[in-house]
Amino acid sequence: MTLGRLLGVGVGPGDPELLTLKAVRILREGPVVAYVSAGGRPSMARSIVAEHLSSGSPEIHIALPMRLVPELAHAAYDEGAARIGAVLERGRDVAVLCMGDPFLYGSFAQLFERLGERYRTEVVPGVASFTAAAAAARTPLVGRSETLAVLPATLPRDALATHLAGADGVAILKLGRHLAKVRTVLSELGLLERAIYVEHASAADERVVRLADLAIDQAPYFSLLLLPPAP
Numbered sequence: 001m002t003l004g005r006l007l008g009v010g011v012g013p014g015d016p017e018l019l020t021l022k023a024v025r026i027l028r029e030g031p032v033v034a035y036v037s038a039g040g041r042p043s044m045a046r047s048i049v050a051e052h053l054s055s056g057s058p059e060i061h062i063a064l065p066m067r068l069v070p071e072l073a074h075a076a077y078d079e080g081a082a083r084i085g086a087v088l089e090r091g092r093d094v095a096v097l098c099m100g101d102p103f104l105y106g107s108f109a110q111l112f113e114r115l116g117e118r119y120r121t122e123v124v125p126g127v128a129s130f131t132a133a134a135a136a137a138r139t140p141l142v143g144r145s146e147t148l149a150v151l152p153a154t155l156p157r158d159a160l161a162t163h164l165a166g167a168d169g170v171a172i173l174k175l176g177r178h179l180a181k182v183r184t185v186l187s188e189l190g191l192l193e194r195a196i197y198v199e200h201a202s203a204a205d206e207r208v209v210r211l212a213d214l215a216i217d218q219a220p221y222f223s224l225l226l227l228p229p230a231p
Contacts, residue, residue: 006116129222
């Protein structure tokens with residue numbers, strides 16, 4: 001029997017119109033759809049593509065724990081990979097939905113690590129959150145010979161400061177509960193006034209505001225900061 005294909009499908013940052021034509025075509029071919037959600041929340045990735053899914057087609061929901069303890073998260077991905085592998089063994093394709101791009105801090109990378117060597121794999125790139133955020137903020141990220149750093153807010157303060165000092169433009173992802181720490185680092189480096197906060201880029205509840213004007217210490221999961229190059 002021919003094995004199914006493992007498909008990593010980037011669905012973009014939130015706006016269904018930012019799906020690529022290739023992603024739509026693959027989803028309309030009727031693969032089994034898999035997606036991750038954490039803490040019992042509905043999958044935003046699935047909601048983005050809902051109108052393109054075949055009615056009655058089976059789905060694989062991979063539920064991550066409320067608290068992302070590494071051991072528990074690894075166990076959830078192991079279990080999800082086993083379920084996906086069972087479908088692939090039966091010759092069905094599985095499309096793993098991933099917010100943004102599958103290989104940019106995407107959950108698909110966890111499944112690819114477990115399944116990619118055993119099954120034929122195709123990755124469909126998606127619009128990244130920080131490019132959608134730059135469009136929402138109407139702010140060029142970099143130009144000419146300027147450099148761009150894409151940083152996770154989970155980095156320790158010293159590491160953040162080092163990377164921030166070495167780039168022209170910066171996108172800081174995974175903001176969430178790290179917002180207060182990042183704000184402090186930016187303030188110490190004299191970069192606070194340059195920082196732009198973007199929440200739910202491209203979605204209906206999109207929000208764009210200067211970080212200096214933001215009066216919260218924790219941010220939603222789908223939020224980030226942009227630091228355009230100094231004029």
